[in-house]
Amino acid sequence: MKIYKNLTDVKLEKSIVSVGKFDGLHMGHREIVRKMKEKKKADTNLVVITFADMPGNVLGDNDVKMILTQDEKIRFFEMQDIDVLIMIEDVKDFLMMSAEDFVKKILIDKLDTICFVCGDDFRFGKNRIGNVEYLKEHNYNRFEIISLKKIIYEHGEVSSSRIRECIVTGEIKKANEMLLSKFSFIGVVEHGNHIGTGMKMPTVNVIPDENKILPPFGVYASTVVIGKEEYKGITNIGRKPTVSSKEKLGVETHIFDVNLDLYDKIVEIKLYDFIRPEKKFDNLDELKTQVDKDMSIVRNMIL
Ligand SMILES: Cc1cc2nc3c(=O)[nH]c(=O)nc-3n(C[C@H](O)[C@H](O)[C@H](O)COP(=O)(O)O)c2cc1C
Ligand SMILES: Nc1ncnc2c1ncn2[C@@H]1O[C@H](COP(=O)(O)OP(=O)(O)OP(=O)(O)O)[C@@H](O)[C@H]1O
Numbered sequence: 001m002k003i004y005k006n007l008t009d010v011k012l013e014k015s016i017v018s019v020g021k022f023d024g025l026h027m028g029h030r031e032i033v034r035k036m037k038e039k040k041k042a043d044t045n046l047v048v049i050t051f052a053d054m055p056g057n058v059l060g061d062n063d064v065k066m067i068l069t070q071d072e073k074i075r076f077f078e079m080q081d082i083d084v085l086i087m088i089e090d091v092k093d094f095l096m097m098s099a100e101d102f103v104k105k106i107l108i109d110k111l112d113t114i115c116f117v118c119g120d121d122f123r124f125g126k127n128r129i130g131n132v133e134y135l136k137e138h139n140y141n142r143f144e145i146i147s148l149k150k151i152i153y154e155h156g157e158v159s160s161s162r163i164r165e166c167i168v169t170g171e172i173k174k175a176n177e178m179l180l181s182k183f184s185f186i187g188v189v190e191h192g193n194h195i196g197t198g199m200k201m202p203t204v205n206v207i208p209d210e211n212k213i214l215p216p217f218g219v220y221a222s223t224v225v226i227g228k229e230e231y232k233g234i235t236n237i238g239r240k241p242t243v244s245s246k247e248k249l250g251v252e253t254h255i256f257d258v259n260l261d262l263y264d265k266i267v268e269i270k271l272y273d274f275i276r277p278e279k280k281f282d283n284l285d286e287l288k289t290q291v292d293k294d295m296s297i298v299r300n301m302i303l
Helices: 027-039 055-059 070-079 091-096 099-110 132-137 160-168 172-179 284-299
Strands: 002-004 015-019 045-051 084-088 113-119 144-148 184-188 204-206 218-226 229-238 250-255 266-277
Touching (some): 027 045, 070 084, 132 144, 172 266, 218 284, 229 266, 266 284
Parallel strands (some): 002 084, 015 113, 113 144
Antiparallel strands (some): 184 266, 204 250, 218 229, 229 250
16 A cells, blocks of 8 residues: 655546545445445555544644554555555645645546545535535546445444544443444553563553543453454553552553563554453552452453
8 A cells, every 4th residue: 555645746547535534444434445445446546535633633722532543544544455545644734725626636636536435424625615516516527426325323323423432431342333343552562560470460561642542441351463363361551550650551461371472563452342440459469359350251251
């Protein structure tokens, strides 16, 4: 997959295009990608234009945390066989472009768009003037427009915002259902305090990106993907208040029944279900007794 950070040097032929935040690659996004793939031929390019930061954060003073970090989004689109990912860094500049310029200069001149796929509520261009009707009237008969009805889950439209709400309230199972995958953290394994090893509970530590959305601090049933292998484990997200009040925020996972040296390796920690909130115990022995109980619960779960 070729990645661009702006549109300056982009010049493509016969593109099948979609544009959006694509935070999470949820059910609706996957339907868009499926439609794009349906249109794919040997000489066409599947092109996604997305943003390095949330438009709302750039235009207003929101601080929306993301379901996917930039690296995670790149990885997920790579797995979907997208040919070209344009991850716009100057989001403000892009959002200020008129709808007319977007169609003429970007979709037609730069991308040679033959097909544009979007949800039926897609809006674009300065002040969000452009929509599906606008595209149909202003495409110079150069490309097909496929607009999809919004995918519904449990009586409501699937959207990244709705999934973010589920994550922050700890409804991981529901978030996962709408994501059609597991909410996860991809990162490099860092060194902890090595107390876990002494407790016969070695853990892999991943420090989440500061822009990444977090579920409530606590213990989760999880799996860990390392290369092509996936292992069952148990994850604590939080600041380990039992150890000290100054611990860094971390995602810490004990993988069951294996002894692996994973420092500096890239792993994906996938969350399946919430088990209990993180707690300050009086000492490490009490913590260990609780963690043993947590582990037996998770061992009996089918993930
Ligand atoms: C399943 C699990 C549950 C945990 N629960 C808590 C907790 O409730 N409170 C807490 O302070 N630390 C909790 N921890 C973090 C431990 O304090 C930490 O793993 C231990 O101190 C080892 O840290 P280290 O890897 O930096 O050596 C938990 C860790 C795991 C793996
Ligand atoms: N549930 C859905 N069904 C079909 N298409 C969708 C759905 N949700 C979003 N899309 C489409 O996917 C593309 C990218 O959407 P985008 O990520 O910007 O919005 P979103 O998922 O609704 O997120 P947010 O809640 O942050 O607005 C757009 O064309 C959008 O219309």
